[in-house]
Amino acid sequence: MKETVLQPGRRIPANAPTIGVFDSGFGGLTVLRALLHRLPGAKFAFLGDTARLPYGSKSRRTIARYAAESARFLVNEQNAQFLVIACNTASALALDAIQDAVSVPVLGVIEPGAEAARAASQTGDVLVIATDATVQSHAYAGACRGLGLRALEKACPLLVPLVEEGWVDPSSTMGAVTSQVIRIYLGELIEQASAAGLTPDVLVLGCTHYPLLHTFFQAEVPAGIRVIDSAQATAETASRLIEPLPGLAREGRAENTLIRCFATDSVDKFERLGSRFLGQPVGRVQLVDLGG
């Protein structure tokens, strides 16, 4: 299998650890992007199970099976020594199944997001926005409750398609639509929080697509509410856990890191849109068949 070496001249130590990053689609590339900047001396293998998305509309059992197959591919065939589940649905519904399927440490996106919210909140009241599937799982509310926080969750189904359309420039006519959609969603959420007697001071972005809207959230969120990006929070936690692994170079530049990207379908869309999420070219994406 050919490797996508973004800058072949750059030498990564042969024994550098490989970090496996998994998502049902390619939104999880925002988590990989945050990881690259923290661990430029690691190697990365990213798998998007694009043939079987969206996970959100499938049963827990089916999601667990798909996620376990994907995790095994990254560990057994790509030699990943650490797995980051950069997918909210799989983190919410299949983390145990993934941990059972492989023998390396596994980190999801939900616990780090909730931990970051706890660190940032004074009032203990937290707002979470995410996809419909993530909200229906109530995984963030559960993780927040476990940390002594009260969380109010809201599904914002228009935000993923707005990001995938590329309507993410705040100064454009299209960006004005995105601003207005975010204003409507946040207005509804803050009204609900007020009706429930909450005084939130943190907004958690609970979807891997949302980091591309960070500027919009900063502009639209009311004063006194801090925006927490669960992709960033996950990368921070992961890098703390990964840094002790042997062979990790201590220096390097994110754009020189060795990244191999795999998808189970729709390689074209992945290559076309992925760079926007990764913040640098994704290179050639390899098609893999997980036998689903």
Add this chain to the structure above:
Amino acid sequence: MKETVLQPGRRIPANAPTIGVFDSGFGGLTVLRALLHRLPGAKFAFLGDTARLPYGSKSRRTIARYAAESARFLVNEQNAQFLVIACNTASALALDAIQDAVSVPVLGVIEPGAEAARAASQTGDVLVIATDATVQSHAYAGACRGLGLRALEKACPLLVPLVEEGWVDPSSTMGAVTSQVIRIYLGELIEQASAAGLTPDVLVLGCTHYPLLHTFFQAEVPAGIRVIDSAQATAETASRLIEPLPGLAREGRAENTLIRCFATDSVDKFERLGSRFLGQPVGRVQLVDLGG
């Protein structure tokens, strides 16, 4: 299997024909709605293959297999004597496979849409808006070309989520977002048409979700361009073909018609959103397992 009889008092002749209507999701209920009004004396069985949507991101071979399984369910288990494929992707990629799988007449949504465009157009230049998957199949462009029309297609990926969010009231703040999104899409499309030297006088709505945005299109489309709804066009063609079937009552009211709805997953979402598409209650939706 229990039947959802919307008004049990009403008598449909025992030998009234059953019309099977199939979609990957529940958007095709807009086609069923248009059929009900034309054929109130028929019985209807609707199947949404919600467990395996979206079809748009899958290969032709996989879509053909899923659609053939769904068609066999409607014909063999629900005794459908006529099939309407109320799904643009399946119509574009699997109509032959469905026709091979069953022995009853099968009608897709694309040919009727193209025929209606030919009947309405003076210039022979036609605009088509649809989902990304339908546009990538170029099925409308092909059907239009076969009728001597020139067609320019545009994917409008935000419209389905806007409909599913219910942002469809033009007088609301949310409706203002939908208006603006449609204005942007139509502006881009008309600019492309002009650059290509086309003088379009017809806009085909090539997605089963779009009839819920009909008022918006009427308001935003430039003067001199007529809006053609492929759901309506399909229902018109279907009713012409179905009317000769024996046992069809000549009278009745759409809201009294016998409808059975089936889905392969997400029955809750189907029940919650389906009525908006059907224009009347969908009743209880039965979960079926097609063994996929």
